[in-house]
Amino acid sequence: MTPTSIGHPVLPRIIGVILLLSGLALVYGGIKLLMLGGSWYYLPAGLAVTIAGLLLLWRKASALGLYGLFLMVSTLWAWTEIGLDWWQLVPRLALWFGLGLLLILPWFRKPLLTPHTPAVHTVLLGIGLLMAGGSALVSQFVDQDKYSLKGTLDRTSTGMTSTAPAQPDGDWQSYGRTAFGDRYSPLAQITPDNVHKLEVAWKYRTGDVPGENDPHETTAENTPLKVNGKLYVCTPHSKVIALDPDTGKELWRFDPQLSTQRAGTFKNWAHMTCRGVSYHDDAMYAQQDSNTNTPAGATPVVSNTTTSTAANTDNSLPVATSADPLVTTVTPAPTTATNTAKTTCSKRIFVPTADTRLIAINADTGQMCREFGNNGSVDLTANMGSFTPGGYYSTSPPAVTRNLVIIGGHVTDNLSTDEPSGVIRAYDVHDGHLVWNWDSGNPTQTAPIAADGIYTRNSPNMWSITAVDEKNGLLYLPMGNQMPDQWGGNRTKASETYSAGVTALDIATGQVRWTFQMTHHDLWDMDVGGQPTLIDIKTAQGVQLALMASTKQGSIYVLNRLTGKPIYPVRETPVPQGREKAVLTSGEYYSPTQPISAINFVPKMSEKDMWGGTPFDQLICRIQYRSMNYEGIYTPPSLRGSLVYPGNFGVFDWGGISVDPVRQIAFVNPNFMAFKSKLVPREAVASGAARKSEVEGVQPNKGAPFGVILEPFISPTGLPCQAPAWGYIAAIDLTTGKKIWMHKNGTVRDNSPLPLFFKMGVPSLGGTITTAGGIGFLSGTLDQYLRAYDMKNGKELWRGRLPAGAQTTPMTYAGKDGQQYVLVMAGGHGSLGTRKGDYVYAYKLLKT
Structure with a gap:
């Protein structure tokens, strides 16, 4: 075969x-x-x-030759824009290479080619390929991620200890292990030296799928409790x-027999989730009193200060099911009539239900505590x-x-300006009568509302x-914030005071002790999603009784x-302002x-951060970026459309953070995902796409x-428009x-x-533990x-494969066998599209 006969025209x-x-x-x-x-590059x-x-x-x-020159220039352009970042090089060079x-x-x-074709054309193409391919190869050994930081903390102690409420190690x-929300366990059986020996100890399926x-966002965000010798x-x-x-054997189960509130189906629900239950034990407080000689119910006084600002496939593992003879299935009795027979519940579980009840359950038997509220439950629709x-x-x-048992509530975002109150209500832990209520729309009147009263409509809520x-009498x-999220022209003074921040209430009375706002006039859904974490911090100025609040915008506020x-300092920083006349004239x-x-962990974005699988979707993302308003964090919503970065999933959401009070470190999982928002004039809303969820369709407001x-x-192509990494x-x-x-x-x-196994850095929804x-x-x-x-250094030491998404916070406990277990619920998450399931997995160290 001659050279000219190779190939086909x-x-x-x-x-x-x-x-x-x-x-x-x-x-x-x-x-x-x-x-x-x-x-300028693309033209x-x-x-x-x-x-x-x-x-x-x-x-x-x-x-x-021309194509070779194009490859050389494209490679040089990529170098100047993003250096040798592998994932950023992919859309710029991979297709062309x-x-x-x-x-x-x-x-x-x-x-x-002909016998007279100059060799320079092939040489130029070869050089272009070498430059592009060499860049990709070198980038495998260069970490240019803009947020990554290498470091080590060798200390194992600072002389500090945990001051959280005591419980067996x-x-x-509690949801955060203690009421301090620290998510720190004093168990030390699992260490960096042996964690690789973790294996599945047992697994269980709830049957609730x-x-x-x-609703679209049906989620298993639950962190179980381990107390009273049981997991809940x-x-x-x-x-x-x-x-x-x-x-993992099932001992009992309680089914609240959810009502659909005359909705016909659950399609009207924005969310269907239960993040956790709560536990109360009379004997625990009696023991505290005997240890401290503190009069029952005493509350220390603190000055009032306001600061504005599918089936199991691994038969080798034990799987518990409801067919086990030890299982008791409990369903509540009808509540249309009062049951005067009372059950002694010295230990009780409190569970909020998706049909707006707060139910008290005997922690030993799973039976309703009939003396609580109306036959075992309180109706949260009252008033x-x-x-x-x-x-x-x-x-x-x-x-x-x-x-007391104290509860707030979720209010669906962006439906209307006439939504239920965000009131916080405190009920007697034993009989369920209302002790106080704090309504951020009427913050000074905390005495129980009149029977025919209605709490302030649409006041800021507390859903987390x-x-x-x-010890210090503070909640x-x-x-x-006040609905709707992206327009605030009619918000009240009280709403503007208490929204998007942390408010401290007196436990006994519900009165405000102080409040600290973390987003002023919130137009970005920057709810403080995570549970505040309480910890005593050893600072240069001495030990401080601290509260740490992680936020969607990326700041972690550390307050006394x-x-x-x-x-730690908080600086009032100038932010972008809205300029659209139609919005400004709306109030x-x-x-x-x-x-x-x-x-x-406040992120920044520029056009060079645009991404995609190919040069074409990267180009489209660049056009989208330039077509929207974006001047950095807190760019206001607009009729043109605005880039919201970080988005309303936040840098930190309801997962919060964890701390190690002994080592004095916080362990966090920041996320960086952008959203788009676009205001739609009222006259155009009716002709827009119907609302499908809180992040799909036109939100009616x-x-x-x-x-x-x-x-x-x-x-x-469905890929994020911003380049990875998205999670850390x-x-x-x-x-x-x-x-x-x-x-x-x-x-x-x-x-x-x-199934790409590269460590790209993906978002995480759920919290950490230490x-x-x-x-x-x-x-x-x-x-x-x-x-x-x-x-010490953040190195990943072990990972266990799960059968479904685990968008929740894990926990750890000690079994009766003396071993330390790590437990996680894997049920998937509707909004994130992870695989659904009903699994509880427990791990412990492999016996040698």
Whole structure:
């Protein structure tokens, strides 16, 4: 075979057609991008690719040289924009490199050559390929992630100890293990040296899986409790199940027999979730009294200060089911008539239900505590007025103190300006009568409301988890805002005072002790989603009784928990202002500054951060970016459309943070995902797409001059428009306020057509925990793993594969066998699209 007989003339022409069409697309997009003030690269690149395509169709060897020059310039441009970042190089060079490889192959190249063709064309193509391919190769050994930080903290102690309420080391008695929300376990059996020996000890399936009529965001966000010698699990449909901690055998289950509130189906619900249950034990308080000689019910006095500002496939593992003879299934008796027979419940579980009840259950038997409320439950619709079925209920476990069970509620975002109150209510822990109510729309009147009264409509709510300092008599509320999220022209003075911050209430009376606002005039859904964490911090100024609040905008505020004064600086920072006349004339206004903490993970974005699987969706993302308003964090909503970064999933959401009070570090999992928001004039809302969920379709905002469209910022191929990484783990030295280390975390194994195992850094929804053994755990990533990390340097030491998404916070406890277990619930998450399930997995160390 002679050289000229290699290949076929049609082969380069196929590449020619591809290049011609690609080049024309780049030219069109490049012109549009330039008109928006974007990158110059795409127009000349499109012209070069178009001409190279035409030359290939004409069988001109000069196409090879021109394409080689195009590869060289593209590589140089990529270097200047993003350096040697592998994932950023992919959309810029991968497609062009692949087509160049085809062109240099004899079957594609030889039909273009004649005996008189200069060798320079092939040489230029080879140089271009070497530059592009070499960049990709070198980038495998270069970590240019802009947020990553390598560091080490070798200390094992600072002389500090945990001051959280005492409990047995092997228990996990509250959602955050203690009422301080620290998520720290003193167990130390699992260490960096042996964590690789973790294996599944048992697994259990609840049988509660999403149904056909369930809402889109049906989630298993539950962190179980381990107390009273049992594990207590709750499910999305508010069922409570007691399990044996060593075997996972079901002991009893309670089914509240949810009502649909005359909705017909669950389709009207925005969420269906149960983050956890709460526990109360009379004997525990009696023991405290005998140890401290404190009169029952005594509350220390603190000054009032206000600060404004599927089936089991592994038969080798034990799987508990409801067929076990030890199981008791409990359903509540009808509550239409009062049952005068009372059950003694010295130990009780409190569970909020999706149909707006607060139920007390005997922790030993699973029977309702009939002396609580009306035959065992309190009706949380009382004094709330009308609302859309599913529009109000409690997704999070209540706070429990000596005498009170205290609960807030979720209010569906962006339906109207006439939604239920965000009132916080405190009920007697034994009989369920209302003791006090704090309504942020009427904050000074905390005496129980009149029987025919209605709490302030649409006042800011508290849907997350509270923290409690009973010793100092304080309850800490992470607050949301007044609806709707993206327009605030009619908000009240009280709303503006208490929204999007932390408010401390007196436990006994519900009166405000102090409040600290973390987003002024919130127009971005920047609710304080995470449970505040209480910890005594060893600072240069001495030991401080601190509260740490993680926020969606990325700041972690560290305040004195008695006064609300910042321990680490908080600076009022100028922020972008809205300029659209139609919005300004609607009554809207903007805060000129926002409080940014010295400890923060606030991200920044520019056009060069745009991404995608190919040059084309990256170009479209660039055009989208330039077509929206974006001047950094707190860019106001607009009719043109605004980029919201970080988005309303937040840098930190309801998962909060964990701390190690001995080492004095915080373990956090920041996320960086952008959203788009666009205001829709009232007259256009009716013709817009129907609302499908809180992040799909037109959010109606009835009663406001604008509806809003909220969407993730993604490319046409469904990939994020912003380049990875999107999710990290990090540690903070609490004695200095400085970050110790920060690493991207997680893979796209379960979120891409191909099971890619590369550590891209994916978002996580759910919190971290820390242990005295120097190990931290996290399960909330989009890939299905429970991971263990060395708290010294953040290195991933172990991961356990899960059968479904585990967008929740894990926990750890000691069994009767003396071993330390790590437990996680894996049920998936509707909004994130992770695999659904009903699994509880428990791990312990492999016996040698």
